């Protein structure tokens with residue numbers, strides 16, 4: 268029995284288990300947004316003494332979700348991307364500040380799930396890193412169902428407060444924060460082993476209740492889905508802080524330290540919230556990870 272328990276451990280020093288054999292993780296490409304780099308890289312595009320009007324660089328960002336076929340938990344979705352009809356759900360000026368420059372039929376959430384070999388109706392749970400509009404808009408497909416929606420209590424409370432009072436209204440929208448038509452399931456732990464091999468770590472900073480998702484895969488090793496703790500790879504590799512989308516800088520730095528420790532410990536592959544190149548490389552390399 269002791270041997271069996273030990274064999275389930277991904278790393279003996281941390282109480283985290285490997286996913287059961289047969290677990291598959293598909294990365295879902297849900298379209299491309301474009302925005303000024305100042306949103307996600309602090310100081311980018313700022314004027315300096317030698318250049319009063321620098322080039323206003325913008326960048327294409329992927330909208331990303333992960334579909335996890337888990338032998339014990341069933342089909343799980345990590346985040347959901349944007350709503351389908353941004354003109355209705357976002358409106359101006361958001362559609363101008365963050366225009367969606369690529370969104371074909373294949374990028375719609377139900378179609379992306381279908382292309383992976385599943386049906387959105389078979390999703391048994393939706394797990395959130397955070398509830399910003401470009402991650403939780405796909406909840407429109409789960410309204411009126413009893414599919415559990417897992418999110419940190421701090422994130423849920425903050426999102427409802429921010430949207431209702433207008434304190435941070437542009438990044439949280441009331442239409443998907445419906446209180447009575449979604450089956451919200453919150454937790455308030457620093458670390459939650461949600462299902463075997465799937466661990467959420469509270470990583471406040473970008474938002475108060477943001478959680479990263481650690482997935483310990485049997486063959487492909489540990490993946491860490493950072494959601495928007497890191498929008499793009501430079502937030503991590505250069506420790507370049509976030510720009511206008513940053514909220515609590517000190518908390519973000521502490522969360523960064525935590526992610527780095529985890530990555531070192533598990534030799535983990537990091538999947539950033541919006542880094543197009545990183546996501547496309549992983550999507551091209553394998554149909555799914557196991």
Ligand SMILES: [Zn+2]
Pocket residue numbers: 399401402495540541
């Ligand atoms: Zn985002």
